[in-house]
Amino acid sequence: MRRLSTCLALSAGLLASSLATPAAHADDAAAPGFVVRTVDGKTLRLVELRGHPVILDFWATWCAPCRASMPHLSTLQTRYRDQGLVVLGLSVDDSEPQVVRRYADRLGVTFRVALADEKILDSYGPIRSIPTTFFINRQGTIVRRVVGYIDPETMESYARELF
Numbered sequence: 001m002r003r004l005s006t007c008l009a010l011s012a013g014l015l016a017s018s019l020a021t022p023a024a025h026a027d028d029a030a031a032p033g034f035v036v037r038t039v040d041g042k043t044l045r046l047v048e049l050r051g052h053p054v055i056l057d058f059w060a061t062w063c064a065p066c067r068a069s070m071p072h073l074s075t076l077q078t079r080y081r082d083q084g085l086v087v088l089g090l091s092v093d094d095s096e097p098q099v100v101r102r103y104a105d106r107l108g109v110t111f112r113v114a115l116a117d118e119k120i121l122d123s124y125g126p127i128r129s130i131p132t133t134f135f136i137n138r139q140g141t142i143v144r145r146v147v148g149y150i151d152p153e154t155m156e157s158y159a160r161e162l163f
Helices: 007-019 064-083 097-107 118-124 152-160
Strands: 035-037 043-045 054-059 086-091 112-115 132-136 141-147
Touching: 035 112, 054 064, 054 118, 064 086, 064 097, 064 152, 097 112, 132 152
Parallel strands: 054 086, 086 112
Antiparallel strands: 035 043, 054 132, 132 141
């Protein structure tokens, strides 16, 4: 299930990220609800984050552009935590949660991490390339979907749009 794309598809995703256009989901569509167990063993429901701006990032341990995005996402989580920002990384790996947790720990990730299941991938998808990042406002509306790597300045400007 989880090896969502080949190297060619990842390259296409990188090209698409340079366009950084809002997705079809971004037309004032409500973010689909879900319940996940974080790699720390806690249950997280998207509905509980209503009132908070959310950056939802689909990624994998084997994805180089995803790995490059992690420090930027951590910086945003730290910088805007007091303003209510929640960054959630949903791994599409087939690995056990503890494997993904150790990987995130090695990268110094400061945001919550959980494993995406088929239901989440279907409701936010189709997710064909990663990273795929959703920017969700305080009302729970998807305002932007970006496929591929996002440079730090652009990612920060998209995050600020949520406040």
